[in-house]
Amino acid sequence: MIAPSLLSADFARLADESQRVADADWLHFDVMDAHFVPNLTFGLPVMQAVQAVSPVPLDCHLMIDAPERWAPGYAEAGARNVTVHAEACTDPRAVARDIRAAGALAGLALKPGTPLEPYVEVLRDFDTLLVMTVEPGFGGQEFITEVLPKVRRARELVGTGHLQLFVEVDGGINADTIEQAAEAGADVFVAGSAVYGAADPAEAIAALRKRAAAAMQG
Ligand SMILES: O=C(CO)[C@H](O)[C@H](O)COP(=O)(O)O
Numbered sequence: 001m002i003a004p005s006l007l008s009a010d011f012a013r014l015a016d017e018s019q020r021v022a023d024a025d026w027l028h029f030d031v032m033d034a035h036f037v038p039n040l041t042f043g044l045p046v047m048q049a050v051q052a053v054s055p056v057p058l059d060c061h062l063m064i065d066a067p068e069r070w071a072p073g074y075a076e077a078g079a080r081n082v083t084v085h086a087e088a089c090t091d092p093r094a095v096a097r098d099i100r101a102a103g104a105l106a107g108l109a110l111k112p113g114t115p116l117e118p119y120v121e122v123l124r125d126f127d128t129l130l131v132m133t134v135e136p137g138f139g140g141q142e143f144i145t146e147v148l149p150k151v152r153r154a155r156e157l158v159g160t161g162h163l164q165l166f167v168e169v170d171g172g173i174n175a176d177t178i179e180q181a182a183e184a185g186a187d188v189f190v191a192g193s194a195v196y197g198a199a200d201p202a203e204a205i206a207a208l209r210k211r212a213a214a215a216m217q218g
């Protein structure tokens, strides 16, 4: 699945920008609070406004402190998937339960330096694992190749049936890096600048999808 990130869209035209990626699978919505990450974007009221007009289901990535307080609201508003950061949660299982009870898929995100192993059992209660391939906070950064073993390990755990979840990668995904991520086992690809920075976002999505599918078959 390809999930363009609105972080790289024109914030003054969010309705149009969601229409421009109507062929995408999920529309990635990066919530930043200037505490968990050193940047501030948008929150629940803006998400509700986008949700009302978007032709694509929303994938909310909450880069915020105290996600337990806010995550269920995004699910209640109609998000398809709501992801919280492991580093910000005191009880990730409880957050997953609340997100699912409110009707969305539940995701757990790991920063590049956060290991997977301590979260393997917790992830049995989640639907999505978001592996950050840049330090969270900004779009347009370079893909961190060193994170790929974490993607491989997650795919292995899904392959053996220990986990059942989407393996999503976020940060620095473009026509080149998407192949490495797909080969390592990712199946959801967030792309901000590679989609919204392209002259034709629909074409960019199709090209990314094609490259990922070819790499996955290989
Ligand atoms: O979570 C994020 C940053 O914290 C964004 O989703 C991500 O950076 C997408 O932007 P790009 O594809 O330009 O790297």
Ligand SMILES: [Fe+2]
Pocket: 005, 028, 029, 030, 061, 170, 190
């Ligand atoms: Fe994100």
